[in-house]
Amino acid sequence: MSLMFPCVNTAEETAEVARLAAEIWHEYYISIITVEQIDYMLGKFQSVPAITDQIHHQGYEYYLIHNGASAVGYISAREDEGKLFLSKFYVGKEYRGRSYASQALAFLEKLCQDRSLTHIWLTVNRDNESTIAVYKKKGFRTIREQVADIGNGFVMDDLIMEKEIPVP
Numbered sequence: 001m002s003l004m005f006p007c008v009n010t011a012e013e014t015a016e017v018a019r020l021a022a023e024i025w026h027e028y029y030i031s032i033i034t035v036e037q038i039d040y041m042l043g044k045f046q047s048v049p050a051i052t053d054q055i056h057h058q059g060y061e062y063y064l065i066h067n068g069a070s071a072v073g074y075i076s077a078r079e080d081e082g083k084l085f086l087s088k089f090y091v092g093k094e095y096r097g098r099s100y101a102s103q104a105l106a107f108l109e110k111l112c113q114d115r116s117l118t119h120i121w122l123t124v125n126r127d128n129e130s131t132i133a134v135y136k137k138k139g140f141r142t143i144r145e146q147v148a149d150i151g152n153g154f155v156m157d158d159l160i161m162e163k164e165i166p167v168p
Contacts, residue, residue, distance in 0.1 A: 003103045008062035014051050017062055017074045021046035024090045032127050037154045065104055075104055084112050086122040105138055112165040119165055123158040139163045
């Protein structure tokens with residue numbers, strides 16, 4: 001199945017991203033971080049006001065991952081010094097393992113080529129072993145580690161991974 005990646009522009013689409021974030025984060029991250037940290041991070045980074053601010057004031061672009069019937073995930077990225085920073089990349093549980101991530105990465109790679117961006121880079125929780133394995137399989141490599149204080153007594157303990165994008 002071929003996916004679509006509509007850019008998030010409306011208040012309704014922003015609300016859909018926030019709904020997907022709450023659903024996916026509570027399902028996925030509960031084995032990695034506490035529910036208190038999940039709720040804090042959702043409020044700080046993935047609420048409707050936070051997403052709206054990221055789009056309108058921080059240069060982020062959000063894309064829904066749409067399978068023709070419904071939104072099944074989302075992506076958030078922004079250009080950063082000639083590279084693409086992949087900030088958010090989430091697919092709902094029932095849609096994992098269907099090549100959706102591969103199609104989304106191909107979409108991002110084409111975006112990079114169209115904009116002459118040389119790499120995609122991202123942060124991933126160091127304990128998120130299954131996602132790290134997927135990124136490695138897709139050609140990403142770990143370039144460094146980072147611990148970031150996000151407030152309220154919480155930190156993000158991440159790997160920074162990067163993939164070079166071939167010039168067409």
